Amino acid sequence: MTSLNNLTIHELHELLKNNETTSLEITANYLEKIKQKDVLLNSYLYVDYTGATEQAEQTDEYIKKIKNSANSDFPYLTGIPLSIKDIFLMKGKKTTCASKILENFISPYDSTVIKKLKENNFVFLGKANMDEFAMGSSTENSAFKTTKNPWDIKRVPGGSSGGSAASVSADLCAGSFGTDTGGSIRQPAGLCGVVGLKPTYGMVSRYGIVAFSSSLDQAGPIAKDVLDSAILLDAVAGFDGFDQTSRKFKIKKYSDIVKKADKSKIKGLKVGIPKEFLSEGLDDEILSNIQEIQNNLRELGAEIVEISLPDTAYSIAAYYVMATSEASSNLERYDGIRYGLRSAKNSPDNALNSPIGLNSLDDNNMISGGTTANHANLEEIYINSRTAGFGNEVKRRIMLGTFALSAGYYDAYYKKAALIRKLIIKNYKDAFGKVDLIIGPTSPTAAFLIGEKANDPLSMYLSDIYTISVNLAYLPAMSIPSGITSKNNSNGAGLPIGLQIIAPWCSEDKMLETAKIIEDIVDFRKKYQPGATF
Numbered sequence: 001m002t003s004l005n006n007l008t009i010h011e012l013h014e015l016l017k018n019n020e021t022t023s024l025e026i027t028a029n030y031l032e033k034i035k036q037k038d039v040l041l042n043s044y045l046y047v048d049y050t051g052a053t054e055q056a057e058q059t060d061e062y063i064k065k066i067k068n069s070a071n072s073d074f075p076y077l078t079g080i081p082l083s084i085k086d087i088f089l090m091k092g093k094k095t096t097c098a099s100k101i102l103e104n105f106i107s108p109y110d111s112t113v114i115k116k117l118k119e120n121n122f123v124f125l126g127k128a129n130m131d132e133f134a135m136g137s138s139t140e141n142s143a144f145k146t147t148k149n150p151w152d153i154k155r156v157p158g159g160s161s162g163g164s165a166a167s168v169s170a171d172l173c174a175g176s177f178g179t180d181t182g183g184s185i186r187q188p189a190g191l192c193g194v195v196g197l198k199p200t201y202g203m204v205s206r207y208g209i210v211a212f213s214s215s216l217d218q219a220g221p222i223a224k225d226v227l228d229s230a231i232l233l234d235a236v237a238g239f240d241g242f243d244q245t246s247r248k249f250k251i252k253k254y255s256d257i258v259k260k261a262d263k264s265k266i267k268g269l270k271v272g273i274p275k276e277f278l279s280e281g282l283d284d285e286i287l288s289n290i291q292e293i294q295n296n297l298r299e300l301g302a303e304i305v306e307i308s309l310p311d312t313a314y315s316i317a318a319y320y321v322m323a324t325s326e327a328s329s330n331l332e333r334y335d336g337i338r339y340g341l342r343s344a345k346n347s348p349d350n351a352l353n354s355p356i357g358l359n360s361l362d363d364n365n366m367i368s369g370g371t372t373a374n375h376a377n378l379e380e381i382y383i384n385s386r387t388a389g390f391g392n393e394v395k396r397r398i399m400l401g402t403f404a405l406s407a408g409y410y411d412a413y414y415k416k417a418a419l420i421r422k423l424i425i426k427n428y429k430d431a432f433g434k435v436d437l438i439i440g441p442t443s444p445t446a447a448f449l450i451g452e453k454a455n456d457p458l459s460m461y462l463s464d465i466y467t468i469s470v471n472l473a474y475l476p477a478m479s480i481p482s483g484i485t486s487k488n489n490s491n492g493a494g495l496p497i498g499l500q501i502i503a504p505w506c507s508e509d510k511m512l513e514t515a516k517i518i519e520d521i522v523d524f525r526k527k528y529q530p531g532a533t534f
């Protein structure tokens, strides 16, 4: 029954409801495929074979009981196996954030996202690979392994949630959760031909998610289709008192909205295309793909409006000042004292071989054990542990952020970046005064080659040009697959193209409805599949 693997969450739910399969059968199929294929793809950092099997068995019992009760309904995610980006804390399981510094860190509690998924009785398959501390666009910055793109294993899956996107795309799970600080859900979803949704800032709790840049970080789903992305969002959206930036939004049932989506809703819809998104650097075929979608929408009665987001060009610079500043502060906690890796000797080389695990937590969840004997003083522990524990990109960002926040430079960098952020917010506000939604590319090119940008941080940073401003403006946006590159594409043939839909603050309903209608027109999942090469 390998065909179970490529079904969507809503399709699997129907089978579970109608006694045509069990959670155990679904889970066993995924675990078997992971065992066979993930040696090639590296989408998982850790697979919970035993835990997933046990959970599936228990869930089957639970489903049986529910079916015999008066209200025989159970949630969409009950019995459904998911992969989870290794940035979400899950009690008793490792959370490494793909960093040596957290290599043996066992989560002492559940993040709110995981808590809510558990309330839905999901099945946890394992932790998905990512760029270290979510810093990157290719998953090459993972301290442990590089994930491959299921459409072409010579290429990156995007990042930082590359493991999540690759595992969904290769049918190694039914869906996944990632985080998006500057594009890390949308860009990998775009490059892997799946759906990725970054909700409005404040809609999904950040509690228990390892912080990168707290004013930009937002968790969201990566899914096989638009309805699944809404189902996953429904499960985790909502106010949470544990996250100070969580908002009391009027949350809707997004899966119901997607189910009711109808082409007639496009009539009169004003869709903006920012001219700054269609400029230099954009792959020709991605440009023509957007024009095609534009024509499709126009045929259904939409009004296509050229708009301007005039300060787009400054968004990358502003982002890299703000995100690195916040990161330098958030990452101060990894000091070799409280948790994570502590260098054992006064030599960074030795330190790498001697991580201190958290398997010996004391009552306060502090490390017990580990020696400080070989360090001359506290500062040496800090320096050696951080030198050994962090990778190059993380160090680069800590240095950039520390510099930007330092006395005498604050006004020139951080303050200026904050002012640009205000301009970007205003750009979007003006645009949404004229249009209901904005569409554009998710990335300037399809998936690039592994190694192509690894030694050129600036060109890697530029690959996020269309996604970053959305985070700066706190807006919701999603990427859906909208086509495929041709044989002659010089940036790579036969690769998925992602279309980005950006909505006004808290307008996930309109965004998802339109995404579903475009999805039906493109019919991507029926026409194209990855896997020829793996």
Ligand code: GLN
Residues within 6 Å of the ligand: 134, 135, 136, 137, 159, 160, 179, 180, 181, 182, 183, 184, 185, 212, 323, 464
């Ligand atoms: N690629 C961007 C960066 O490297 C965004 C990362 C993210 O969204 N987590 O910062």
